Amino acid sequence: MIRDEPKQRLVAEGGIAAATNAEVGEGADVVFVMVVNDEHVRDVLFGENGLIETLRPGAAVILTATIGKQQAQDIAARLSGKGIHMIDSGVSGGLPGANAGTLTLMASGPKAVFDENLDVLRAVGDENGIFHVGEEIGAGQVVKACMQALVGVTFQGTFEALVLGAKAGVKAEVLLDVLGSSVVGSTLFKRTTSFVIDRDFVDTGSHIAVTWKDLGLTLDLAREAAVPMPSTALANQLFQTGKTMFPGEDNWAIVKVLEQMADTIVTSDKA
Incomplete structure (x- = not known):
């Protein structure tokens, strides 16, 4: 259409x-x-x-x-x-x-x-x-699959870190400032954390279903190549959960899955 x-x-x-x-x-x-x-x-x-x-x-x-x-x-x-x-x-x-x-x-x-x-x-x-x-046609797909593995586990680690900080009493801006200036301060970490701080989960141009689909393709390739990818598989399951719970929302909404599990909310000075 x-x-x-x-x-x-x-x-x-x-x-x-x-x-x-x-x-x-x-x-x-x-x-x-x-x-x-x-x-x-x-x-x-x-x-x-x-x-x-x-x-x-x-x-x-x-x-x-x-x-x-x-x-x-x-x-x-x-x-x-x-x-x-x-x-x-x-x-x-x-x-x-x-x-x-x-x-x-x-x-x-x-x-x-x-x-x-x-x-x-x-x-x-x-x-x-x-x-x-x-x-060879297909090499681009392989490189993208490798990238998506890293994207998926970076998302997962970011959400886990934010929820841990929230539960233990540290606001998200502190983590953004400190971790964002450290060796783990990638563009993806900074962008993801900013969306979580703003509680901006819809129409940001990065839908849960697309990332879930991409992670599935990465795991398909891993099975074909007989490569174990336990972290990517766990990230895929986290996105599957988020897609089920928040089907109309974007990647950053996955944090709400972990918030519910930990009985906390990622707070900020904007809250």
């Missing part, structure tokens, strides 16, 4: 709206496909009025959705049958990075295709954050 509101915003910014995916592909040299899951990707590309109907041989699809290694390879093979190139490029940076055009890109596929489309990648990616991670 093509939503009307984003189309209106595009037009307001000087863009040209299209009625169908096929219309987007008409005359296009490169098309970004940035959707949630494998089903959405296949619908955009191969569904009714899909891009496959109009993209010319030699055009490129830049796939930024996190869908898994095998799925990306299957889609690339199908596009290749029509003479269409694909760059498999996971992204990181969230809503702020997307809005600023400073996403980190982990692109895989033939280097020649990557080089040919580098200027297009620079339109959405940070100049120092665009990486060619391998010639």
Whole structure:
């Protein structure tokens, strides 16, 4: 389904709206496909009025959705049958990075295709954050899966630390200031803690269900590669719990799961 509101915003910014995916592909040299899951990707590309109907041989699809290694390879093979190139490029940076055009890109596929489309990648990616991670389609998915493992356990550790501090009588701003200036003071820690302090759990651009899906794909790859990932598995279960309890909310809402378990609330000077 093509939503009307984003189309209106595009037009307001000087863009040209299209009625169908096929219309987007008409005359296009490169098309970004940035959707949630494998089903959405296949619908955009191969569904009714899909891009496959109009993209010319030699055009490129830049796939930024996190869908898994095998799925990306299957889609690339199908596009290749029509003479269409694909760059498999996971992204990181969230809503702020997307809005600023400073996403980190982990692109895989033939280097020649990557080089040919580098200027297009620079339109959405940070100049120092665009990486060619391998010639084989799917390598981008693998790098993103590794990143999501670290994201998941960082979320889990952040929530646990905040709840421990709250239960033991330390306000969240103190943890933000001290831990944020320490070796563990990542951008993710600081951003997550700020949202928790503000109790801002809805419409922040980072939904629980997406992270839960991504962690599931990481664990799928771990099973395929016979790699034990106990911390990631626990983070996935925590997100499963949060998705069940707070299905319409964003990642930061997971803290409420641990708050309920510990019978406390992460407090701040704003409270």
